[in-house]
Amino acid sequence: xxxxxxxxxxxxxxxxxxxxxxxxxxxxxxxxxxxxxxxxxxxxxxxxxxxxxxxxxxxxxxxxxxxxxxxxxxxxxxxxxxxxxxxxxxxxxxxxxxxxxxxxxxxxxxxxxxxxxxxxxxxxxxxxxxxxxxxxxxxxxxxxxxxxxxxxxxxxxxxxxxxxxxxxxxxxxxxxxxxxxxxxxxxxxxxxxxxxxxxxxxxxxxxxxxxxxxxxxxxxxxxxxxxxxxxxxxxxxxxxxxxxxxxxxxxxxxxxxxxxxxxxxxxxxxxxxxxxxxxxxxxxxxxxxxxxxxxxxxxxxxxxxxxxxxxxxxxxxxxxxxxxxxxxxxxxxxxxxxxxxxxxxxxxxxxxxxxxxxxxxxxxxxxxxxxxxxxxxxxxxxxxxxxxxxxxxxxx
Ligand SMILES: [Fe+2]
Numbered sequence: 001x002x003x004x005x006x007x008x009x010x011x012x013x014x015x016x017x018x019x020x021x022x023x024x025x026x027x028x029x030x031x032x033x034x035x036x037x038x039x040x041x042x043x044x045x046x047x048x049x050x051x052x053x054x055x056x057x058x059x060x061x062x063x064x065x066x067x068x069x070x071x072x073x074x075x076x077x078x079x080x081x082x083x084x085x086x087x088x089x090x091x092x093x094x095x096x097x098x099x100x101x102x103x104x105x106x107x108x109x110x111x112x113x114x115x116x117x118x119x120x121x122x123x124x125x126x127x128x129x130x131x132x133x134x135x136x137x138x139x140x141x142x143x144x145x146x147x148x149x150x151x152x153x154x155x156x157x158x159x160x161x162x163x164x165x166x167x168x169x170x171x172x173x174x175x176x177x178x179x180x181x182x183x184x185x186x187x188x189x190x191x192x193x194x195x196x197x198x199x200x201x202x203x204x205x206x207x208x209x210x211x212x213x214x215x216x217x218x219x220x221x222x223x224x225x226x227x228x229x230x231x232x233x234x235x236x237x238x239x240x241x242x243x244x245x246x247x248x249x250x251x252x253x254x255x256x257x258x259x260x261x262x263x264x265x266x267x268x269x270x271x272x273x274x275x276x277x278x279x280x281x282x283x284x285x286x287x288x289x290x291x292x293x294x295x296x297x298x299x300x301x302x303x304x305x306x307x308x309x310x311x312x313x314x315x316x317x318x319x320x321x322x323x324x325x326x327x328x329x330x331x332x333x334x335x336x337x338x339x340x341x342x343x344x345x346x347x348x349x350x351x352x353x354x355x356x357x358x359x360x361x362x363x364x365x366x367x368x369x370x371x372x373x374x375x376x377x378x379x380x381x382x383x384x385x386x387x388x389x390x391x392x393x394x395x396x
Contacts, residue, residue, distance in 0.1 A: 002040050002178070002248075003188070003198060007139050008207040008240030014043055027239055032154055034176070034245065040152075042243025044137060047211045048233040054215070055230040063224040064094045064102060066366035072333040076379035077371055079105045079310075080325035087112040088125075088159045089219070092170055095371035096308060096329065098363050100175065100276030103308055103327075106168040111160040115235050118153065119222035121172045122274070125149040126252070126357050128312050128325070130166025134159055137238045138246040139204030146355075148271070150177050151247045156218060156235050167325070169310045169357055175275030195271070200254040204246055210234035252312075252355065257285035262293055266307075266358065276363055282356040284314070287349055296346035299337030306331045306365045307358065314354030320382045328379070331364060339382050 011018040018027045030050045033041025044050075077095060084107035085091060094104040106125075111132070131144040136157040143149050151157060171177070183194035190197050212234040220227045250271070258268045269280035287295040307330040311322055320339045322328065330336040338346070 002244040002246075003201075004242070004244060005203050005246060006240070006242030007204060008045075008209065008238065010043070010045060010240040010242050018045055020047075032243075032245060034153060039176075040244035042138070042241050042245040044238045044241040047209070047237040047239065048231075052231065052233065053229045054232045055228075057228045059219065059226040059228050061225050062221055064097050064366075064368050065370070066097070067369045067372055069331075069364075069367060072331060073380040074331070074334070074336055075329040075367065076322065076376040077327045077329075077374045078323070078325075078376055079327050079374060080323060081374060082107055084165055085109050088161070088166065088168065089116050092168075093370055094172075094368050095327065095374075096365045096367060098276070098361060098365050100363060101171060101173045101274060101359065101361055103359060103365075104170045104172070106170055107165065108159075108161060108168075109165050112158045114217040114219055115156050115158045117156045117218060117220045118151070118172070119220055120153070120224070121174045121221070122153055122177045123151045124171040124173075124177050124272070124279070125151070126169040126171070126310070126312075128167040128169060128310075130161060130163040130168075132159060132161040132163065132166065134247060135208060135236060136204070136247055137236055138241060139207040141202065141204055141247060141249055143249055146252045148250045148252065149247065150249070150272075152176075152245050154245075155247055157247065158236075169312075171274075171279065171359060173274040173277070177272050177274050177279070180270050180273045180278070195256045195258065196250065196254055200250055202249040202251075204248075207238065207240070208236055209239050210236050252281045252283060252357070255281040255283050257283050259286050260288055261290040262288050263295065263297055264288075266360065269358070277359055277361040280358040280360070282309075282354055282358065284351070284353045284355065286351050287346075294343055294347060295349050295352075296338045296343045299335050301332070301335040302330070302360065303332055305360045305362055307336075307360050308365065310357045310359075312355045312357065314352065314356070320385065321376065321379065326376070329365060329367070340384075340386055 027045040030044045082105050088106050088108040091108040092104050092106040094102045096103045127147040134141040216231045218229045270278050271281045272279040309328050311326050
């Protein structure tokens with residue numbers, strides 16, 4: 001999905017002299033690439049030497065602490081009640097994770113007053129509530145509700161909130177976050193049958209270049225720890241760049257849902273892929289149109305996949321006992337499907353207004369000790385309830 005983009009001033013040929021005006025010396029070129037010069041990359045031109053760091057300190061570990069899963073069962077978590085406060089990075093709490101991906105929530109109430117760089121993972125911030133600007137070396141990206149903000153490894157960024165609060169569902173992976181290969185042609189272009197096109201990808205359009213001197217803090221996440229770097233210059237000192245590596249945004253409301261005569265499986269909703277997981281978007285859409293169709297899903301044993309759903313908006317007539325901002329985990333090892341009465345209740349329904357993000361992992365997810373505080377322990381028992389409002393959710 002990444003495509004070539006450039007902003008600002010760059011020399012005609014790479015790796016050549018690029019002079020500052022009025023004899024100010026050379027701009028400093030940085031090749032920033034993934035997979036050791038074999039993956040996507042960008043070339044950046046800085047005012048200051050990129051390795052120039054005044055002070056370094058270790059701030060502490062950043063490894064999630066996992067609890068024993070216990071007996072295999074379906075789990076649900078009430079993320080609406082997660083405490084709010086702090087800046088977006090500091091407010092992030094990881095709830096689930098394995099070696100391929102971590103899933104967390106962030107409810108910040110203020111902008112960042114430092115810069116951040118995750119050197120060990122891609123990050124994808126699904127903006128459920130709030131708005132603001134992602135400032136990075138690559139320029140500014142304005143974001144708002146529904147935006148998936150995708151930030152590659154190594155990007156130095158700072159999030160500014162223009163709302164008093166925000167709520168993000170955050171995915172972090174030590175792999176790329178990109179479009180599934182089946183959406184792309186041999187040239188990397190999104191195909192006609194893909195559920196979105198390049199027009200829906202928002203890329204930095206305005207470069208912000210600072211040549212200020214002074215102390216600036218950058219927190220670097222790598223080796224499962226946070227290092228603090230104090231620079232003697234502004235970290236967003238790029239005068240120009242070009243390449244394929246940069247942050248971008250895709251809004252969930254730009255996802256073009258597919259519908260069919262009969263219930264279509266979750267891959268129909270796939271938005272991105274990473275190593276060992278897929279991310280799907282469930283958006284408002286029409287239901288199946290076969291006269292005998294059942295809009296609710298069939299029971300399924302996703303034998304090799306743990307399924308996580310973040311319920312963002314809509315009528316969760318869906319799952320019984322599920323509220324806005326809840327997260328369910330349907331692990332492999334036991335089947336799941338509509339709760340009692342839900343299949344019948346879905347018959348004849350014409351459309352859904354649900355909005356949800358699903359992450360299916362191909363290896364089991366662990367639950368953090370912190371997530372246990374927000375668990376809805378009665379969730380597994382919901383399949384035993386014969387009374388109550390019948391409900392269904394098309395993904396679950
Ligand atoms: Fe499912």
